[in-house]
Every structure is written in C-alpha cells, then in structure tokens.
Amino acid sequence: MKWISLVPVLAVGGLLLFAAKDFPEWGDPQSPASSSPVSSHFINNTGVDTEVPNMVTAVLADYRGFDTMFETVVVFIAGVAVIAILKGSGRRRGGLRKDHEVEAEPDLIVTNTVRLVVPVIQIFAFYVLAHGHVSPGGGFQGGVVMGASFILLALAWDLDHALVRMSLPKCIIIAAAGIILYGGIGFLSMLLGGEFLDYAELEKVLPVSREMARYHAMLGVEIGVGFTVTSIMFALYANLSSEGRLKGGL
C-alpha cells in the first residue's frame, strides 16, 4: 500500500528534474529573476528613495508594505485561531495524562541563569528590531527573539511565571496594537494626502526629508510587526504547551 504513494512523488520528481534542466545557470547575473526591472529597480534606487542600506528591509516594509501588512494579519489570525481552538479544551481527564509530567520545583541553576540571560536577550531583540535598517534583522526577527525570551521564562519556571508578565489578554491586545500601528501609519499617510502606506507624505508631520520620513516610518512599521509577532509567538507556546489550560509547567 505504501508504494502507491511513491507514484505521485516520483512523477512530481521526474517533472521537476526535467524542468531543472532549463533553470538558469547557477549564480548567473543575467538570469530572468535577477535581471528583471523590478529587482534592478530595488537594488538601484533603495538608497535614493529611502536611504535604507538594507534593501531587504526597504522592500519588505516600504515597497511591498501592503503584502507585509497582511502577512502580519495572517500571523495574528493564526494566533487567535490557536487560542480559540484550544480554549477550554484541556480538561484534565484522569489517566490520559502523560507519564513524563513531573511536578518539581524550578531548578536553582536554571532559574538563575535565565534571570541573567533574559534581559540580554530582550535587549538584543530591541537591537535586532531597531538596527534592521542597516544590518540583517527587522520586525519579524526581533519579535521572534522577544517572544523567545518569554518562552524561556515559561520553560525555566512555569507558565504562570511568564503569564504574570505577559497574560493572554495582554498578548491579544498587543498583537492587535501592532497591526493597528501598522495600519495607522498607512492611514496617516493617506490623511496627509498620499496613498495608503505612502510613507513619504509623513514628512509633513516629521521634521525630516521625504526620504528620511520613509526611513522612520519603516521603523514604526517594523515595531508594529514586532509587537504582533512577539505576542503571537508567546501565545502559541502558552496554549500549545498547556493544552489551553494556561497553567503549569511544560
């Protein structure tokens, strides 16, 4: 029975390898993807348009800002769906409990190490978020690192310890606030006479040039993304590790 599944797999594989013959040469600068006017425009004009050295950030938050906004919405919806699916489901039912669950005091060495490490991780998360314009990084990465610091708290002590700092309602509010911040910047540029997410119009309220307005608006947008990703990543962990009961250790 199992070999039947090999038929579609091998068929797909054959087709893909057949197509691989026609792919451009490895690392060819003249390949269609690399020589397209869109990519060249991004590489050539990012510096002029936005003064952001990291082209990926500029394309992510500015040129393709609409796309990123709804990617953030997708993350938000996924987080809310996880909360909704697992809410109230984790009734403790007798023998179904797993046997590796131990009720132990938090380990002294672990908790003290985490106590030292978590502030560093959080500062690093802010650095990644804010420095994403000139180095690899940005809202998504910074948000995930920030969420990981809360997960580390929950792992070292237990979930309640982390939920004191970041409760689930707070998670949802912060996640929504991130999207509202993103959309708000978009609407603000609309109010100022531009189009949705046309950050250059923000120069009217910011004491900077048009290019630098885009630069700073991108930072705001990344902060919004960071908010959403941070809280949704933590909410994912909190719900999945406790089957929606939101208490106890792992």
Added chain:
Amino acid sequence: MFEDGTVLNELLVERLNYFIYVVLLLIGLHAMIAKKNLIKKLIGMSIFQTAIILFYVSISVKEDATIPIYKPEHDPHGEHTYAQNLDVNSSNSEMGAGHGPVALQSAETAQYANPLPHVLMLTAIVVGVATLGLALALCQRIYQGYGTIEEDELLNKIERADARTSLSPLAKAKSSRKLSNRNSRKSVLEETGKEKTKGVASMRATTGSKQKSSAPKRKAIANPSQAKPRKPVAQKPSGKKPGGSSKPNKGSA
C-alpha cells in the same frame, strides 16, 4: 560519468542546489502522503516548505555578488556620500539639493544579490511557523477527542463512532414514535437494542435523557466526536493503564 555535458554532471555538479531542492521537496511530499503520524506529516510539510524557500533563495544568488546590504561606497549614510557632497556645495551639505545618494548603475547592480526573493521568503517563514502552530493545535484537539494521532487508528475510530451515532439516533427517534405502529422496524430496533446493551451503559443513559429534553439530543448528534471519548472515560477505572485510552477500544474491536 561526470564529464562535461552529461546529464549527471549537469544535475549533480553544476546544479546541485536545484537537485537537492527537488530531493528535499520529494522527501517532504512523500512524508505528507505516506506517513501515518500527524506530527510526522507536519514535519514533512515543513521540509516541503523549506525546500521551496531553498529554491527561491537559490534563484536570487549571483556569482561574485554580496549580500543585499549596501557596501560602504554605496551606503546612503556612509562617509563616502557625505564627502562627495562636501565637494559639490560645502555650505549646505546637510539639506542641500545635491545631498544624498545616487542611483546605482547597472554594472553596480550585479554586485548585490537579488533582494526580492529574500523578502518574499522572509515573510513566508514566519507565516509558516504560525500555520504550523495552528496545525499543532488541531492535532492536540484531535488527540483529546480520539486519543490518537495515527491516521489509520483515527479513521477506524471515526468509522466506528459514525456507525454508532448513525444507529443510536435512529433507534431513539424511531423507538419513541414508531415503535407501536411499524412492525418492519422491529428487527432493526432489536439489533440496535442489542447493540446498546452490549455497548456503553452511559450511552443508554444519555439516550434516555434525550427523549425528555431536545437540547442535549441536538448536541449529541451535532458532534459525535464529543460523545465518543466518553466511552474510554467510562472504561477508565477498569483498565488502569494511563495514557492508554486507545487500548481498550482496540481490544474490543
């Protein structure tokens, strides 16, 4: 075998990235189709996803190109830019019209990797983990309902739950009204009655209560998956093994 021009050389030496991307994609696809465990399926799905991302990133590579972050000489805030501007108009270099970087020429474009596929894939990764979390939540919910995440056991249980719910609502609906005036139903009813006595006692208790009020009846019909796990719970005191909710069922099957 690996001389220039042969197909193998093409695939394995010059385009190893493309080859490996296809292999990884097939591994993921095969896992999604053939593996019975839902978590294994999800791992396969993630491998499939990373394979596609690998393909996109491979496309963006350029020979002798650097990462898509401006080098110092092209950096809009680099010293280089300001130094040039100071030469042009030294008085108002900060806000002057001549300020700022210039667009790159096409020769310089080739120095940077293509940023567009990177952007597309960056968001895909984050959305990927969010959807993975959603799928895992569904897995947990399935495990709570059925006590297993193996696909074949799951199908067995669903079939049996379906069989039971398709019999018992029939039995209770017909038995309350048409028992007296339809003789042809009798044989069916006897069967279901036998099934009921053989089956769970709690089931009969719920059917009894259902005849009194309509609200619990609707609930029981609407989600058989909810009614199902009640059985292992009822059996739990007799079978003392923890975590083995599926075992009593398997034994009785």
Added chain:
Amino acid sequence: MGLELFNTFILLLLVVAALAALRIRDLITASAVFGIYSFLMCLLWAEMGAVDVAFTEATVGAGISTVVLVATIFNLKRKSND
C-alpha cells in the same frame, strides 16, 4: 572552492537530516533533528547571501518551531508508529 565544498557538504547533510527527522520514531527526537535540519538550512542560506532569510530561519525554524513542536508532543503520545 572552499565555499563550494561547504555548500555541497551542507546540502548532503540536509538530505540526511531530513530523512532522519522522518525515520525516527520518537517524536521528540524527530523534532530535535528537525531543528538541526532548520539550522543547516539557515547556514546554507547565510552562505548563499540571504542573510535576512537565514536570520529568520535561525530564530523561527530552529528556535520557535522546534519549541512549539516539543511543547505539543509533550501533550500527545511520544511514540510514532512509523
């Protein structure tokens, strides 16, 4: 040449890691191996010049998704039948 060797090595290791993650029956070990797979992928992308993607994969793929997988498996049956 050195980079090419590195590239080839990681590509082959990737296939090994992917197969291992799917063969291993203990699901927690499988998700740990999947973390290794993600991190190898991250190395490969960093080598190919996609630093932002590599960073994201290092944090998300090797970090969060492994943790989330392990957290889920703790609430499920740990053994897999295949």
